[in-house]
Amino acid sequence: MRLESLEGLASFALLAPGYDGPGWTLLRDLAPVSPRGRGARLVFAGFEDPAGRARVFAARRVETVRPALGPDPGPLRTRLDARGHAAKVRRIRAAIARGDVYQVCLCASARLGPATGAEILRRFCRRGAPRFAAWARLPGGPEFVSASPELFFTVDGDRARVEPMKGTAAPGALAELRRSAKDRAELAMITDLLRNDLTPVCRPRTVRVAAARRFLRLPYAVQAVSDVRGRLKPGAGPLEVLAALHPGGSVVGAPKRAALTMIRALEPRPRGAYCGALGLARGPRATFSLLIRTAQRGASDWVYGVGGGVVWGSRPVAERRELDVKLGAL
Amino acid sequence: MRGGVLFVENKDSFSWNVIDLLPVPRARVQVCGACEVRRDPSILARAGVVVIGPGPRDPERAGLVELVREAARRRKPLLGVCLGHQALGLAFGARLARSTPAHGETARAIFSLSRLFAGVRGPVTVMRYHSLSLRGVRAPLRTVAALGDGTVMAVEHEALPMAGVQFHPDSFATPGGREMLAAFFRAAAGGA
Numbered sequence: 001m002r003l004e005s006l007e008g009l010a011s012f013a014l015l016a017p018g019y020d021g022p023g024w025t026l027l028r029d030l031a032p033v034s035p036r037g038r039g040a041r042l043v044f045a046g047f048e049d050p051a052g053r054a055r056v057f058a059a060r061r062v063e064t065v066r067p068a069l070g071p072d073p074g075p076l077r078t079r080l081d082a083r084g085h086a087a088k089v090r091r092i093r094a095a096i097a098r099g100d101v102y103q104v105c106l107c108a109s110a111r112l113g114p115a116t117g118a119e120i121l122r123r124f125c126r127r128g129a130p131r132f133a134a135w136a137r138l139p140g141g142p143e144f145v146s147a148s149p150e151l152f153f154t155v156d157g158d159r160a161r162v163e164p165m166k167g168t169a170a171p172g173a174l175a176e177l178r179r180s181a182k183d184r185a186e187l188a189m190i191t192d193l194l195r196n197d198l199t200p201v202c203r204p205r206t207v208r209v210a211a212a213r214r215f216l217r218l219p220y221a222v223q224a225v226s227d228v229r230g231r232l233k234p235g236a237g238p239l240e241v242l243a244a245l246h247p248g249g250s251v252v253g254a255p256k257r258a259a260l261t262m263i264r265a266l267e268p269r270p271r272g273a274y275c276g277a278l279g280l281a282r283g284p285r286a287t288f289s290l291l292i293r294t295a296q297r298g299a300s301d302w303v304y305g306v307g308g309g310v311v312w313g314s315r316p317v318a319e320r321r322e323l324d325v326k327l328g329a330l
Numbered sequence: 331m332r333g334g335v336l337f338v339e340n341k342d343s344f345s346w347n348v349i350d351l352l353p354v355p356r357a358r359v360q361v362c363g364a365c366e367v368r369r370d371p372s373i374l375a376r377a378g379v380v381v382i383g384p385g386p387r388d389p390e391r392a393g394l395v396e397l398v399r400e401a402a403r404r405r406k407p408l409l410g411v412c413l414g415h416q417a418l419g420l421a422f423g424a425r426l427a428r429s430t431p432a433h434g435e436t437a438r439a440i441f442s443l444s445r446l447f448a449g450v451r452g453p454v455t456v457m458r459y460h461s462l463s464l465r466g467v468r469a470p471l472r473t474v475a476a477l478g479d480g481t482v483m484a485v486e487h488e489a490l491p492m493a494g495v496q497f498h499p500d501s502f503a504t505p506g507g508r509e510m511l512a513a514f515f516r517a518a519a520g521g522a
Contacts, residue, residue: 096461
């Protein structure tokens with residue numbers, strides 16, 4: 001399937017095999033439906049959307065496709081707006097020292113383009129498609145292209161699983177990632193946070209950490225994740241889990257309420273689709289990704305978010321430099 | 331144990347981990363914010379055991395120190411976790427000072443013989459989420475667990491059924507957390 005053929009569609013979602021493999025899924029002609037509908041449903045929540053207010057769509061056609069993901073269009077033009085980033089990191093560290101917050105995920109944004117959605121998706125997939133790569137144009141907006149490697153959660157009947165991710169390294173640098181005390185601490189914190197968020201929708205004492213830290217080998221990187229599982233309470237399904245977890249702890253920080261207050265005070269514009277959630281539900285099963293590494297179409301170009309968790313051990317200049325490194329990958 | 335557990339929630343992202351660890355059915359746990367408990371004294375009066383959960387900020391600003399004093403006047407069994415532990419310390423004359431922030435890091439806490447954590451002895455692996463810690467712990471409190479560098483990790487009252495832990499027994503990385511809470515409930519509240 002040629003990616004360019006999607007440009008003319010009013011609404012669609014193209015989802016990598018991670019959502020509902022083995023192939024890519026294309027949903028055409030999306031229309032809002034009641035959350036309890038049957039059949040395939042696409043679920044979306046932007047970062048600022050209140051928990052429990054996700055949008056749910058059904059598609060007129062759902063098919064398995066093989067998108068032509070080559071050739072790589074080459075580096076995208078990127079312009080980062082990270083004014084005052086180092087000063088913001090210092091403010092967060094001062095708040096951590098006071099005990100006001102433990103970690104804040106601080107983001108900045110870059111402009112990409114000019115480029116088409118197809119070009120951005122090809123660039124994102126040049127070293128293999130990320131697990132939750134996606135290109136979606138929702139009725140009434142937004143439109144976004146995502147290269148997310150992060151599973152937010154899955155639901156299968158009464159079984160829920162979340163997979164918080166913290167720590168990325170080049171494929172050859174696994175040993176370094178394994179040794180990093182900062183990455184281990186950040187992952188531990190997010191693991192405890194997600195246990196907390198999952199517990200109210202689960203039966204008592206069923207939430208457990210199945211793996212405290214394991215390493216996912218992807219074609220282009222190694223990532224540290226943990227596995228948290230729980231058994232849902234009667235009546236709780238994918239939308240109740242999303243309402244309990246949204247916005248995802250790994251893109252907010254801890255405790256969530258204090259971290260969100262700092263994010264609102266420090267970031268100049270809403271994150272939108274970036275750091276939101278996208279899921280595909282079919283009957284009792286659902287898979288949601290966390291929309292990191294995501295570009296959203298704006299009026300004239302694409303806005304791409306970059307960020308990282310700021311903890312006590314973060315150094316302002318290094319955090320600022322990390323944004324360039326993350327963006328440089330494009 | 332008479333009455334249920336009053337869990338004082340402090341806008342934290344670990345509260346439910348503590349609630350899920352309590353050795354009582356969830357239906358017997360009442361979750362309230364500190365403001366609510368101050369406004370309605372009957373909430374504290376009805377509680378069988380008070381658990382003050384973790385949270386950001388410091389216990390004075392969170393309004394918890396007075397709540398501990400009121401619980402002591404009523405001789406309520408009380409367990410403080412992290413922020414709640416700091417509130418207990420301040421209510422009985424200890425000070426609160428900044429320490430090197432440790433969030434998501436495990437450490438070895440050395441437990442000495444204690445009345446309310448019977449059976450918890452020697453070095454224990456605990457998960458830390460704090461940037462403040464108690465100093466100058468004195469009677470009627472005593473330190474029952476500390477790190478190698480002296481950082482206070484747990485205190486208990488000499489006579490009242492009140493104790494606090496600076497670390498997070500609720501973390502997945504504190505292997506003995508459930509047993510610690512069960513020990514406290516047995517000793518302080520006569521079992522669940």
